[in-house]
Amino acid sequence: MQSIEQRIAQDIAAKPEQVRAAVELLDGGATVPFIARYRKEVTGGLDDIQLRLLEERLRYLRELEDRRTAILDSIAEQGKMTDALRADILAADTKARLEDLYLPYKPKRRTKAQIAREAGLEPLAIGLREDPTLDPETFAAGFVDMEKGVADTKAALDGARAILMETIAEDATLVGELRDWLWEKGQIRATVVPGKETEGAKFRDYFDHAEPVSKIPSHRLLALMRARNEGVLEIDLNPGVDADQGHAEGEGRVAARAGIVDRGRRADAWLRETVRLTWRVKLHLHLTLDLFGRVREYAEDEAIRVFGENLKDLLLAAPAGARTVMGLDPGIRTGCKLAIVDATGKLLAYDTIYPHEPRNQWDQSIARIAQLTKQHGVNLVAIGNGTASRETDKLVGETMRKHADLNLSKVVVSEAGASVYSASELASKEFPELDVSIRGAVSIARRLQDPLAELVKIEPKAIGVGQYQHDVNQVKLARALDARVEDCVNAVGVDVNTASAPLLSRVAGLSSSVAENVVKHRDANGPFPSRKDLLKVPRLGDKAFEQCAGFLRITGGSNPLDASSVHPEAYPVVERILKQCGREVKQVIGDTSFLRGLKPEDFTDQTFGVPTVRDILKELEKPGRDPRPEFVAPSFAEGVEDLKDLKVGMVLEGRVTNVAAFGAFVDIGVHQDGLVHVSALSHTFVKDPRDAVKAGDIVKVKVMEIDLPRKRIALSMRLDDVPGEARGGRPGARDEAPAGGGNRRGPQGGGRPAQPAKPAAAPANSAFADAFSRALKK
Incomplete structure (x- = not known):
């Protein structure tokens, strides 16, 4: 078997000696940013992307080796190790293959097969399998023993069948072959739970849906899984487009491997039923859970990759720079919170104005903004994109017209995660006397000055540029996002004499406690x-x-x-x-x-x-050059402030807020992001939406379709597209999945981060559904 270094080298397109050098550095305490930039001679020029992949593969393969050792020890302790089995275990290159080999030897609760063996029924099972000419009833009569719990011939035959089913189902070669076959032929089948049609309307595109398990896109699988957890859909894995034919083929493969052939002999019908039950009850269920686990892992990895790429784009967004900024956190009943920070981010002043309902202090609010602007030399206003954002944007616009001498500029910025920061321990230490809402306004102002420096104060998951982020492995997500933040911070560099402790803690080699000591x-x-x-x-x-x-x-x-x-x-x-x-x-x-x-x-x-x-x-x-782009602000259309203001055919300017596998979400200033489907991003074919746009990009889009009940807006970046005409895939195609964009303060819309959906109860009277439900909760 190849060494870990050789296997990783193949995965990252590098040489084994490069991998070996990088592993030694990592084991010695070096960080990925440091190795990528300052140890190019040692690693042969491996970049940060290769090194991050190397790090992940190294973790997996070392876990694989630890598991291999544990399995070898366990089987050896049982006294069941053979040279052939040892060779197979040493040659296993995946965790799945290892577990297949270990299955017959894995300690488990007493099964029906074990109980049957203890009752002396194994000779009955072996006898019927090896000599199908025997009459099952007659042969089984000799194994009836009340003292051993075998009451009659039926009990004896049931026990013998349990032994055969377990023996066949634990054949590692058979399991591996069936897994590959089911991966190639399997069809994920989703159907709506009766009575859930109205409640689950957002998933209606999947009420009767089927597609190959090996080809289903990440976002679609995660949508199906979420719908399953919410009790809207039932999901199964059919062994082919024609389920009945597929099950028949599965049974045939099991029979062929077990050497069971129906020639009309006395035991053949009994053996055929044993094969059917082995496939249906044991193997199909086991492999369904296994393959759903595999495809879900792929889907989660893709979702995490998308989140990481979007986070990188957001963190490396153009900074407005060292300018005095006014941050406005819009609100209606509770007023708009206002905070002014100087060029270094220091808080200069704060207030609350009430331009909207119910107080309607419009003129007073304009006067207060103008007064504070003159007093502190403000030249840029950052307006949060939450509730009343467009109304507040209009307020600032009127202030700029009435007080042209102020030379003000305004920008609407994402509030994602602002509420998380304002309620954090860090914000409490920084501004112990300030109201939580005022802290949010400070964060909005600062993130316009320097998105990277401000956003590192927020847990990456709370920034909300992910795709089904609550449905993926949270440990893996956190690890991947932390790596992204670290890479971004080190790519830009940090001024040690002005940086906050949270920003310093993301610098290679500095822990949180050491960063605090630096400050x-x-x-x-x-x-x-x-x-x-x-x-x-x-x-x-x-x-x-x-x-x-x-x-x-x-x-x-x-x-x-x-x-x-x-x-x-x-x-x-x-x-x-x-x-x-x-x-x-x-x-x-x-x-x-x-x-x-x-x-x-x-x-x-x-x-x-x-x-x-x-x-x-x-x-x-050019020492200390900043790799981030120049700052440019989008210009929202006047009079387009709400979903109802939109009209099909409008051409608008907006900012890309999120990029998913199926397209890009764009803020056009109506409190609900629109979707540019991947098919409408360009006149040429786009495989990955991020090849065309990135989070933070300013783009022009045409409104193609408006769905008011579901609050969905279909957009196109092909400005010559005609609404209602299909052209290379409609912009509002169903790949848009019900939980993609529309981000405001939380990762998936609304006023706060959405919580993971609670798994619904499995359909009654279904062992498969019960097992599947348990698997989905893992």
């Missing part, structure tokens, strides 16, 4: 004059410094290189460059023509190769 040291001793002074921070040792130093920036410090991504360990390379050219570092920084004229090969040594020297030269051209 405490900064507060007590003033700004860090150089990177090397970070070593004075309690518990920030040499290893942590190695990992974090290159991602921390010190502007205006004693060494200009401290403001760049050049790692302190590589400063000698810069010194060699300066020595050769006879110039000071300040003279070299930014001199593009000079730097591009240098040959990286001239400055390498045993530690730093061409890749690192090339990175250093590029960084010296």
Whole structure:
């Protein structure tokens, strides 16, 4: 069997020696961002995407090896290990294959087959299987024994059948073959639970639905699973398009492997029924749960990937920069909360205005906004996109017209997660005297200044750019999202003298406690004059410094290189460059023509190769460059403030809020995001919607369809599309799944994050449904 390194190398398209080097670094405490940027020579240039995949595969394969060892030990302790079985276990390359081999030896509760064996019925089972000419009733009569609990021939034959069924169903080769066959031929079949048609109307596209299990898209499977958990749908796995024919083929495969052939002999009918029950009761149920587990894992991985990509786009959205900003958290009855922060994010002032019902203090609110704007030099207003967002946007617009001298600009920003931050322990420590709603306004203002710095204060899952995020493995989701946040923070870099503890804690090598120590040291001793002074921070040792130093920036410090991504360990390379050219570092920084004229090969040594020297030269051209795009604000159409204001055919501008496997959701300013189906993203074929758009993009769309009862808006980015005409798939196709966008404060619409649906009770009188229901709850 291949080594772990060899298997991972195949998965990530790398060489085993590259994988081996990366594993050694990870095991030594190095982080993915550090390895990707500062250990290119060691790993042969593996990037962060390959390293994250390597990390996941390494975790899986090590768990596989641990499980393999445990299984070998268990079987050996039972005294049942054979050379052939050991070889099979050592050759197993998946957890499923391992469990198939272990199944006959796995300790379990006393089964009917075990009880039958204890009653001495195994010879009866073996005899009928090996000699079908025997008459089952006559042969079974010799095994009736009241003392052993075998009351009559029927009980004897039932026990013998249980033994045969268990023996056949635990044949690892058969189980593996049937799994592959069912994966290839299986059809997921969904039907509405009688009486749930009205209650489950949002799932009506799936009331009578079937498609291949191996080809079902992630979002559709998760929609079916959610509908099943809500008691709207019943789901089964048919062995083919024609279920009856498929079951017959399944029985035939079982019979062939068991060596059972119906030739009309006395025991053949009994054996045929045994095969039928083995397939129907044991194997089909077991494999259905197994394959649903597999396809659900695939679906969850895809959903997590989509969430991660959207989160990355949101975190790396264009920052408005160091500007004084007014944050407005819209509200109706309770008023609009207002907060002003300076260029560094420090709170300057706050208030509550009541421009809407029931107070209608419109003019007073305009006057108050203008007064505070003049007083604090505000030049940008961030308006949350929650309830009364468009009305508040209109208020600010009128303020701008009446007070043109203020030179104000306004931007509607996503409130997703703002309520989570405002009620958090972090917000309480930062603003102990402020009302929760005012804290939300502060967050809205800050996330316009620097989305990355503000959003890291919020648990990634609460930001709400996921697809069925409550329906996936929460541990795996949290791990993947944390990795995304870490990659984004380190890609941008962090100013150590202004960053918050939550932002610093996302820097490679810094734990939450060490990040707190950095802030405490900064507060007590003033700004860090150089990177090397970070070593004075309690518990920030040499290893942590190695990992974090290159991602921390010190502007205006004693060494200009401290403001760049050049790692302190590589400063000698810069010194060699300066020595050769006879110039000071300040003279070299930014001199593009000079730097591009240098040959990286001239400055390498045993530690730093061409890749690192090339990175250093590029960084010296523009130290600390921000990889994020320039800030641009969308312009919503006047008079289009609610769903009822929309008309089919309108062309509007909006911002992409979320991208799913089936399309993109766009905020067009009507409190409900519209969907651009993947088929309507471009005039050319789009396989992955993220190839066409990303969260945060500003796009022009045409309104193609409006479904008021279900609050759905179908949009198209092909502005020459004609509403009502099919063209390469209609924009409002059913792939839009009932829980995709429309995000406001919570991940799936509404005023707060949606909670996971509680699994509904399984249909009565169905062992299959009971087992399936239990599996879905895992």
